[in-house]
Amino acid sequence: MLQAKPLRSSSTGALAGTIRVPGDKSISHRSLMLGAVAVGETVIHGLLEGEDVLNTAAAMRLLGAQAERGGDGVWRVRGVGLGGLGEPAQVLDMGNSGTAARLLMGLVASHPIICVFTGDASLNKRPMARVTGPLEQMGARFVGRSGGRLPLTVVGSDRTVPITYRLPVASAQVKSAILLCGLNTAGTTTVIEAEPTRDHTELMLRHFGATVTTERMEDGALAVSVTGQPELTGRTIVVPADPSSAAFPAVAALLRPGSELLLPGVGMNPRRTGLYDTLVEMGADIAFENRRDEAGEPVADLRVKHGPLKGIVVPADRAPSMIDEYPILAAAAACAEGTTVMLGLKELRVKESDRLAMVADGLTKCGVKVEVGADDSLTVYGTGKPPQGGATVATAMDHRIAMSFLVLGMATSEPVQVDDGAFIDTSFPGFVALMNGVGARIAGA
Ligand SMILES: O=C(O)C1=C[C@@H](OP(=O)(O)O)[C@@H](O)[C@H](O)C1
Ligand SMILES: C=C(OP(=O)(O)O)C(=O)O
Known part of the structure; x- marks a missing residue:
């Protein structure tokens, strides 16, 4: 049993630099x-x-x-x-x-x-x-x-x-x-x-x-x-860099004014890139540079710059291509202007945690208005202003919930704390050090 590792993420200035995201x-x-x-x-x-x-x-x-x-x-x-x-x-x-x-x-x-x-x-x-x-x-x-x-x-x-x-x-x-x-x-x-x-x-x-x-x-x-x-x-x-892991620094850069991050060699298999399509539809400034194939898988270097995001409707048929990315998309949606509706999220209920419930609870605690539909949809009401934050969010042994709320804490008025960041090591060892290396402020709580 891992020792619980509470972490706190505080508001940052611009994020800048290069992050080599670990393998897929x-x-x-x-x-x-x-x-x-x-x-x-x-x-x-x-x-x-x-x-x-x-x-x-x-x-x-x-x-x-x-x-x-x-x-x-x-x-x-x-x-x-x-x-x-x-x-x-x-x-x-x-x-x-x-x-x-x-x-x-x-x-x-x-x-x-x-x-x-x-x-x-x-x-x-x-x-x-x-x-x-x-x-x-x-x-x-x-x-x-x-x-x-x-x-x-x-x-x-x-x-x-x-x-x-x-x-x-x-x-x-x-x-x-x-x-x-x-x-x-x-x-x-x-x-x-x-x-x-x-x-x-x-x-x-x-x-x-x-x-x-x-x-x-x-x-x-x-x-x-x-x-x-x-x-x-x-x-x-x-093995290309994991697009599901790259999602965290990418969204962090989108949210923090003045930011520009380079994420080299990220896997761009079209069955995995639903989040990136969605962020671009929301208005994100992401350049997919130097597209190439490495050992049978398409990859690109992602250059992500800060800019305003707007709410959109994410169709259910996109879910398989971004199934692990809804928690971080919800964090982005919380900071966007307007309402984001994510449809067809039933499978989120049987991941490492019930991600639909954990995301909705955590965002609510951070002062974001959300609704979970009877059809397993998630609606996030963004105001275009930083959410309040100032809460401790439960992670239920789920690495992606922990990383998503730490990214949210970079953009909220008050810091966001997660009750346990130990499970981050299941998919993204070195996450805290890499993020702090480009300007994040994540520390033990
Ligand atoms: O095949 C895989 O490597 C995976 C498939 C997905 O799970 P499901 O097949 O349960 O949707 C995904 O959520 C998981 O992180 C990795
Ligand atoms: C759902 C995930 O992984 P697994 O199903 O392998 O536990 C994940 O990494 O988000």
Whole structure:
């Protein structure tokens, strides 16, 4: 259990400089998992060394792969080959990370081994039936608590069967769990998604040598198929800076008069950039410079300058491309002029915390008028003036809630305190030092 770490963020002057945001969390998890089932060595540059990803690395070692950081900061994974994962002698503790738990359950399900998964108090509340259901259809078995929560035991099988599965909820984690089980299953496994979710699993599977096809169906949905039991070969991976983490310094720069920040090499996969589209629609001055591809993923250097923001309506169909960015968007909306309406936020209720409730409560405490709709929408009434602040906000073991309110505190009349900043290390180690290095005033409270 981490020690609670209260933090206080006070109003700042202009923010200026360059922030090198750490590596993409989604891509980092996947690079370790696929490296572990490939033949030969995978070399990973820029792996996120956050708690969530370090838990994945530890789990891959317990399953028989080698995964180590070299003295040069580069990670090297020596894989066991597809189908070669061994039964772990210990419980797989995935900490705070839904991605690690759900994707790894999929990967081990097609191996004849038994794995016990657990997590921290936040992860053990999150729904797992969304992955255990389809994986059971493929032939794995699960034994655990009622209600489909961790801790639970996966009884894997080397006789899994391919399925065609239509996602009942827009989730890249569910899609990926099924594709990763399909990877070691003879035949073709297909996942149909009505709304496109992040496609890092598909891109990386191809990079390692698997055949993955994407086909548009008559109703507009996408059918993503993986051909089972390919030969995967170790690769070099360059992890881009995480657009979900870059969102925090980006919004901070937008809010503070006179600011200009450069954020180099940020991942610009179109399935991840909904927040940036939204901020530009709100009037933000963001330049996407030097657009290029790095190891199969588009990246750009973001130059963000302060300027006024106006309220807008954010449509529900944009949610999958900015699902983790609503807390920081809400902080921006609180400082904008006019009303921002965010539609289709039901999934926010099952993240590290109930993000819809936590954001609404925290903003209310900071003097911002908000409404949560019965349709899981969030309306934030911005006045164009700095919100009051002067409150302590609860974070409920949620890194993104903590960072969002620390950014808000840079712009409020009185400081904003968060009850616990310890979980920031799950996704953005070094956040406080990097932000203070460009002019923020975040300190222990
Ligand atoms: O696949 C992934 O790496 C992720 C998918 C999303 O979750 P869902 O699939 O539950 O929407 C996102 O919220 C999470 O931070 C990372
Ligand atoms: C939801 C998140 O991650 P996970 O589902 O992996 O815990 C997140 O990082 O915002």
